[in-house]
Amino acid sequence: MSRKGNCWDNAVAESFFKTIKYECLNRYLFSNSEQLYRSIDQYVNWYNTKRIQSALDYLTPLEMELKLTQNKYRNVA
Numbered sequence: 001m002s003r004k005g006n007c008w009d010n011a012v013a014e015s016f017f018k019t020i021k022y023e024c025l026n027r028y029l030f031s032n033s034e035q036l037y038r039s040i041d042q043y044v045n046w047y048n049t050k051r052i053q054s055a056l057d058y059l060t061p062l063e064m065e066l067k068l069t070q071n072k073y074r075n076v077a
Helices: 011-023 033-049 061-076
Strands: none
Touching: 011 033, 033 061
């Protein structure tokens, strides 16, 4: 989390929380915490594996992670 005077430290987390609230949580009424947890789990799974991101050259976060990992090990050899 951000320290005093370093408001940019958690910008990525704040952006993700805004997105999950807008795209998932504010659209439904949950009758119990189990439904809420299940919905968040499904959303995070979808977000990481299916949702393309313009900031990542229209790749999913998982695809970008794999690409970066492959490039990292390719440059080492």
